[in-house]
Amino acid sequence: MIRVLVVDDHALVRAALVHLLESADGIAVVGAAADGAEAVRLVTDPPVDGRPDVVLMDLSMPGMDGVTATRAVVAVDPACRVVALTSFDDQSRVLAMLDAGAVGYLVKDAKAEEILAAVRAASRGEAPLSLAASTAVVRARATRSTNPVLTVREQQVLDLLARGWSNSVIARELTISEATVKVHLTRVYQALSVSDRTAAVVRALQLGLVASPE
DSSP states (O other): OEEEEEEOSOHHHHHHHHHHHHTSTTEEEEEEESSHHHHHHHHHSOOTTOOOSEEEEOSOOSSSOHHHHHHHHHHHOTTOEEEEEESOOOHHHHHHHHHHTOSEEEETTOOHHHHHHHHHHHHTTOOOBOHHHHHHHHHHHHHSOSSOOOOHHHHHHHHHHHTTOOHHHHHHHHTOOHHHHHHHHHHHHHHHTOSSHHHHHHHHHHHTSSOOOO
C-alpha cells in the first residue's frame, strides 16, 4: 500500500485529489494539509496510519511554500518522495522544486491517470516529470555550469555507481538504507540530466566527475 500525503491550499483541489487517490487500488491517503508547515508537521509527527511514502506538494501556498516545505520534508525523511503538483511550469520553479528534493513535477491539469501513475512511479523510486517540466529542466540545466553541483553524499554514491556496485552494496558501504541510495541516485540523475544508471556513469565520465574504471 502506497501511503500518500496531499498538500494544497485550495480546499476543492485538495478534496478532489484525496478522492482520486482513495478510489485507486493500492493507494491510501494518510493526511491532507492546507499549507507547507502542516505538511512538515504531518511528516515529522505522522498520523496513526503511518508516515507518507509519497507527498503530492502544491508549490504556491501562503506561509511556507512548496519549495521550503519540500526541503524540510526531505530533511526529516530522505526516503519520502515528493512530487510537485502545480499550475506553474516555468523553468525556475521546476528547478527550485527539484533542487529542494522533489523527485517529480506535474502540472495541475494532468489527467487523473497521469497523477496516479506519477504517485506509483515515485513510490518505485522513479522520477515522474510532465512533458512541460522535462522541457524546462533540460533548457534550464543547459544554461547552468557545465559541471553540476553534487552534495558530498551524492558524489560518494556516484563514485560507487561508477564502479558497477549495486544499490544494496552501496547502501552497506555507506551505512545507509537502499531507499536512501535511491533518493541520492534520483538527484544525481536530475543533476546530470539523465534517466538511468548507465547514462549517469557515461555522463559523469564525460564531465570528469568520476575516474575511469580500471
